[in-house]
Amino acid sequence: TQSTRPQRLLSAVQKNATRGDPCSVVRAIDDFCRHKEWAMNVGDEKGCILDSVVSEMNPAAVLELGTYCGYSTVRIARLLPPDAKFITLEFNPGFAAIARQVIAWAGLEEKVQLVEGASGDWIPKIKEQFGIKTFDLVFLDHWKDRYLPDTKLMEECGLLRKGSVLLADNVICPGTPDYLEYIRSSPKYESRYFKSHLEYTKVEDGLEKSIFLG
Ligand SMILES: O=C(NC/C=C/[C@H]1O[C@@H](n2cnc(C(F)(F)F)c2)[C@H](O)[C@@H]1O)c1cc([N+](=O)[O-])cc(O)c1O
Numbered sequence: 543t544q545s546t547r548p549q550r551l552l553s554a555v556q557k558n559a560t561r562g563d564p565c566s567v568v569r570a571i572d573d574f575c576r577h578k579e580w581a582m583n584v585g586d587e588k589g590c591i592l593d594s595v596v597s598e599m600n601p602a603a604v605l606e607l608g609t610y611c612g613y614s615t616v617r618i619a620r621l622l623p624p625d626a627k628f629i630t631l632e633f634n635p636g637f638a639a640i641a642r643q644v645i646a647w648a649g650l651e652e653k654v655q656l657v658e659g660a661s662g663d664w665i666p667k668i669k670e671q672f673g674i675k676t677f678d679l680v681f682l683d684h685w686k687d688r689y690l691p692d693t694k695l696m697e698e699c700g701l702l703r704k705g706s707v708l709l710a711d712n713v714i715c716p717g718t719p720d721y722l723e724y725i726r727s728s729p730k731y732e733s734r735y736f737k738s739h740l741e742y743t744k745v746e747d748g749l750e751k752s753i754f755l756g
């Protein structure tokens with residue numbers, strides 16, 4: 543039977559990366575996506591911006607929306623302090639199964655809680671299910687038409703505190719126009735655009751970093 547792209551990406555990790563070495567997992571995925579098959583990971587260029595935001599914040603509680611194959615999950619988890627809580631949400635069971643193996647190959651399964659399901663169902667349950675009051679950092683990289691409704695839902699559920707940071711991928715390509723319009727015009731946020739490129743290409747894209755002002 544035909545393999546899927548996520549399965550081929552996992553095989554490249556298992557072939558080329560060293561077990562327990564997150565950086566070698568990140569490098570193996572970037573090499574695979576640059577030279578063999580493009581895939582929608584945040585990539586190395588935007589990934590460095592993600593790294594700098596995570597390192598600067600040293601967050602105690604992180605939420606990722608859109609695990610996919612676990613590339614950004616590994617990038618984030620490798621930088622977190624030991625007692626940090628990191629939840630990553632994935633809707634597609636096939637992608638989740640691959641991501642679990644990528645995260646395990648990196649040796650980071652203890653630092654990450656991969657939850658399968660829809661954001662609309664899970665966001666209202668996170669506080670009680672995982673004992674999390676608020677998130678210090680949220681990385682949005684899931685369906686682009688869900689960025690805005692899920693941000694409003696996180697506000698309503700009290701998951702953001704003064705100073706919480708939302709970091710959104712793909713605000714230019716494929717684009718999240720309703721989210722950008724909202725976040726840049728809302729008095730509840732202070733936003734900044736980090737210009738970069740769509741992963742593994744020369745096309746413009748970037749990350750929008752927004753601080754919740756409470
Ligand atoms: O479409 C893109 N990304 C969509 C990404 C979607 C991923 O987020 C998951 N998800 C959906 N809901 C949840 C939640 F939150 F409910 F758990 C998680 C989906 O199953 C999928 O794995 C994309 C496309 C391009 N591109 O160039 O076309 C480049 C990129 O960087 C991209 O991120």
Ligand SMILES: [Mg+2]
Pocket residue numbers: 582583584683711712
């Ligand atoms: Mg993306």
